[in-house]
Amino acid sequence: xxxxxxxNEKREYVIDRVDLPASWTNYLGLKNMCAVVNHTAGGxxxxxxxxxxxxxxxxxNSIPMDRPxxxxxxxxxxxxxxWSISWQPVGKSLEEARYSCRHGMSxxxxxxxxxxxxxxxxxxxxxxxxxxxxxxTIKNDSDRTRxxxxxSYCEFSFHHITQAFKxxxxxxxxxxxxxxxxxxLAEFREQLGKDKNRERAREHQxxxxxxx
Numbered sequence: 001x002x003x004x005x006x007x008n009e010k011r012e013y014v015i016d017r018v019d020l021p022a023s024w025t026n027y028l029g030l031k032n033m034c035a036v037v038n039h040t041a042g043g044x045x046x047x048x049x050x051x052x053x054x055x056x057x058x059x060x061n062s063i064p065m066d067r068p069x070x071x072x073x074x075x076x077x078x079x080x081x082x083w084s085i086s087w088q089p090v091g092k093s094l095e096e097a098r099y100s101c102r103h104g105m106s107x108x109x110x111x112x113x114x115x116x117x118x119x120x121x122x123x124x125x126x127x128x129x130x131x132x133x134x135x136x137t138i139k140n141d142s143d144r145t146r147x148x149x150x151x152s153y154c155e156f157s158f159h160h161i162t163q164a165f166k167x168x169x170x171x172x173x174x175x176x177x178x179x180x181x182x183x184x185l186a187e188f189r190e191q192l193g194k195d196k197n198r199e200r201a202r203e204h205q206x207x208x209x210x211x212x
Contacts, residue, residue: 007102012109015039015101018087019094023066026103028132029125035070035132037108037123039101041086042066045132045154057155070154072121072136077147085121085136086110116142 004015004024015024018039025043028035036050036058037043043066044050044058059067071089075082084090087099087110097114107124122135140146 010102010104012102012104015103017094018099018101024101024103026108028106028108028123030106030127031130033125033130033132035123035125037070038066039103040066040069040088041071041084041110041121041123042069042088045070047130052160054157054159057157057159068153068155070123070132070134071152072119072134073151073153074117074119074138075149075151076115076117077149081115083112083114085112085119087112113141116140117146117148 003017003020004013007014020039023038025036025038032048035043035045045055047053047055057068072085073082083092100111102109107122110121112119118141119138124133
């Protein structure tokens with residue numbers, strides 16, 4: 001089954017069918033500021049290192065997969081209907097809406113067509129500036145005036161990846177009959193403290209013996 005194709009002229013990989021069985025990602029940025037985004041705008045932004053300086057939240061092992069991300073929502077004020085320029089997170093039926101993703105060289109473009117509105121969202125990181133740019137274009141293709149509202153979303157975190165891992169593997173002891181990571185760390189610190197106290201006691205006894 002074919003989900004996309006290469007556009008040799010634009011040097012892009014175009015994903016025409018966005019309901020992929022796995023996440024197809026692109027890497028943005030070449031210097032200090034970088035981002036990893038998939039075909040539905042899920043992903044994260046980081047500065048210099050993805051381990052210590054993650055700027056936005058990302059849960060790669062969550063359900064739904066690869067959330068959250070860098071999203072733009074559109075709402076029709078006439079009837080309250082809403083959707084996102086990227087297929088996720090709203091996930092309109094592919095029989096009612098058309099979505100595509102274009103992974104380019106350090107940029108990604110998401111496109112949608114729904115209810116007479118065509119929209120695109122381009123994510124990119126300039127070569128010299130540590131910023132992520134969101135370039136959004138919305139066009140009314142219908143023959144009537146439209147009243148729309150546009151919302152952007154990303155979840156800032158500024159976290160260490162180790163802490164995020166701890167949050168993921170942490171379990172409820174009563175429900176799963178396991179010891180949580182937090183409790184295991186507390187136990188380890190307590191044991192470490194005991195070991196240090198024993199070492200201090202031995203050093204103290206040694207010093208007393210030498211002084212006698």
